[in-house]
Amino acid sequence: MYSTNLIGFILAVVSSAFIGSSFIIKKKGLQRASLNGSRASGGGYGYLLQPLWWLGMVTMIVGEIANFVAYVYAPAVLVTPLGALSIIVSAVLAHFMLNEKLQKMGMLGCLLCIVGSTVIVLHAPQEKPLSSVEEIWQLALQPAFLLYTASTIAVAFFLILYCAPRFGQTNILVYIGICSIIGSLTVMSIKAIGIAIRLTIEGADQFVQFQTWIFTMVAISCIITQLNYLNMALDTFNTAVVSPIYYALFTSFTILASAIMFKDYSGQSISSIASELCGFITVLSGTTVLHSTREPDPPVNTDLYSPLSPKVSWYIQGNGEPWKQKEEDGPPFNLITVIRQDHFK
């Protein structure tokens, strides 16, 4: 492994550890909030009074920042697939802290994620050094990448305007497709901003250049679009189904975008590229195996709710409505997990 890749790798792993544990900490907070629910006057927002829930949010934000910085040091083809490690952290912590026992197949899923990630890390290409945002701007203006951008925007508009109203509620690929395609542009612009910040800290101010601000605007619009449709996907379909598909599509489009823009694979041997592809398929299979073992938690009616059953207690928000448990099911992967509408409802 190359030395800059090593920094990116460590940051990506740290990020996954934080994001993975943030879900468990928040879930703990929600459990406590619902146990106190009848006494506290917080209504549906009781969990906002729980320090644990806020600790979980902070943990998640730290994780996302680490993920952001990881993109500065290592190619996206290394950082993005490692997002799957957060699932393992969640699953293992849930086993010990929430008594959601990991089954034999769940452990096999974790093992596959680790093994696949190892292969990806071992064969990830080294990033070409970049000395200015203008250089990244030139990379973004390459005909091949312009074609990629134009195609993704066209497909995204087609999905948003034509498919989403018609098939969005029935075909899981519509909302996830929008998120994943836009997500690949998010990562590319986030990476440009990250590099701009690094260069600025190193002394070469990049924020005087208009390109940095264009990347920032692209990043903000992409993140908002992505969050919107990710929420719609998670509100419509089961997290256990959404997560692996989202991981597969998001990672694939990001790798494709990065390969076109940064020419990650030029000079790489066929053997390295094939190994990395195999590693990616292994991680993907691991997430599928891991999620296949999770039984969907049934919705709980408050009237029937017993505070003696902590496993489901966090569903319930004192206001009598069954809490639509979604985001605590497990992380739907980095960078796009910061803000969920549920957090504020």
Add this chain to the structure above:
Amino acid sequence: MYSTNLIGFILAVVSSAFIGSSFIIKKKGLQRASLNGSRASGGGYGYLLQPLWWLGMVTMIVGEIANFVAYVYAPAVLVTPLGALSIIVSAVLAHFMLNEKLQKMGMLGCLLCIVGSTVIVLHAPQEKPLSSVEEIWQLALQPAFLLYTASTIAVAFFLILYCAPRFGQTNILVYIGICSIIGSLTVMSIKAIGIAIRLTIEGADQFVQFQTWIFTMVAISCIITQLNYLNMALDTFNTAVVSPIYYALFTSFTILASAIMFKDYSGQSISSIASELCGFITVLSGTTVLHSTREPDPPVNTDLYSPLSPKVSWYIQGNGEPWKQKEEDGPPFNLITVIRQDHFK
């Protein structure tokens, strides 16, 4: 991939295709035999009159020969793990020819076996060229390999004499352990014989040397021991449980023996060795996923047997005894699958 490795790889894949399909052909033969069972006068041996059953046996022998020749051209660390591909061939053919539908998880298991095998193949070390059996003999007499041989024989005797009578029927690792440990010596001696045959064909007669005959005697004793205990394992425990454990142990010990004897990994990078290990774990996980989806076929009572249910009809051998279906469940991996007691009972 190296050119001699390519020959070994192709032979190993061909071998898996033959061995994998042989199980399906034999099963078809057994199905037909049991359909004709009441009319044919063959009794319990009705399947011996089925051309299909014999075709299956021939297919299997051809597969084992291809496997044997593969060991001549490529290192055992490449050939042995590829044995898992025969499971895929069996599962896919069973899906189309026997209507034993492959589930979603089964396909995932197949995918994992293929992906893991690819990683193994891409990172397999090249074999050092050998010019005489005496050279292999010298490799076998290295202190490290002598220590390995002495240890395996000691452990095998301990398992056979002490553990097998006490825990053999309850602990699955006893019989499988014996097979796997002895199996690693089988592969090493088989490889020596194969190279001797190749050199003899090339003009340098190796059968005038006593070492070739020692290797032959070792191979024969090892194969007999191995077959005996593999049969005992399969008679005592479910094939779906035996197969992945046997695959894991047999492949691990073979890789270890080959690494010690042929110094496969000297000069290999840490990255290659780690990749190959990851590939092996992936294949192993794939076999576990694949076998986990197979429901154990319940034993069928002849009185209740209906010829309208071809799926279970081949259990029954006209003699009224429920056929202890074992070897048709799927291949328990190459080289040691040629002869099963069941074939002759």
